[in-house]
Amino acid sequence: MEITELAAAAWALAPEGGRTLLGIAGAPGAGKSTLARALVAGLERRYGAGSAAYVPLDGFHLSNAQLDRLGLAARKGSAPSFDVWGYAALLRRVLAERERPLYVPDYDRTLHEPVAARHVVVPSARLVVTEGNYLACDAPGWREARACLAEVWYLEAPDDVRQVRLIERHMTGGRDETAARARMQRNDAPNGEYVKASRSHCDRIVSVVGLDALNRPY
Structure with missing residues (x-):
């Protein structure tokens, strides 16, 4: 496809005069952010600027200081390393508050920290695409x-x-190849297995194979 x-198919979910949230889940390195951005860009080209918006879960990474405090630095990117309740609260605001812009955080892979207000959901946005590893997981916070x-x-x-994408991502972030492979094997791999268990909870399975926009590192 x-x-x-x-x-x-995404636009068909959004009723005229309303606002709908579409989630994209998947294991680390699948290309979720690339797909979400491509969907939003395509919809804005067809229906006009501000018709769709992007909300990444990665903006709700806990800061490095909080990860250190919680002993989660080595498991950054795992489900407990996100402020899932803050994320759920933002999603509720996205659906309920349409009279003003809503500013959305992101994660900066250069700073290795979340950053505030990098994205915006404007009042005219009819479809909002959000993406993250754990959106279909049956666990507290993620269910909400x-x-x-x-x-x-x-x-x-x-x-x-x-795996290739994740190793390249970690090397771009400053690790050498050995450290990048170790990070992928010790952290990304178990996270991926946890996410795969949520596959059956999803409404549609999209294969990255054949999607040209996703057949590259991101």
Whole structure:
């Protein structure tokens, strides 16, 4: 399926005059943020600027200081390393507050920290696409976030493709190849297995194979 077909399916979820949230889940390195951004860009080209918006879960990473305090520095990116309740609260605001812009945090891979207000959901946004590893997981906080989403799509990518992307991501972030591989094996791999268990909870399975916009590192 092409991006244009997926964009049409996403837009069909959003009733005229309302606002709908679509979630994209998947294991680390699948290409979730690339797909979400491609969907939003395609919809804005077709329906006009401000018709769609992007909300990444990664903006709700706990800061490094909080991870150190909680003993989670080595498990950064795991489900407990996110402020899931803050994320769920933002999703509820996205659905309820349409009279003003809503500013949305992101994660900066250069700073290795979350940053405030990098994205915005403008009042005209009819479809809001959010993405993150754990959106379909049946656990406290994630269930509350899932309740805000009209559908959750699972982006599936071969493990070997994801592993290459993750190693490249860690090397771009400053690790040498040995450290990047170790990080992938000790942290990303178990996170990925946890996320895979949520696949059956998703409304649609999207394969990265054949989606040209996703067949590259991000």
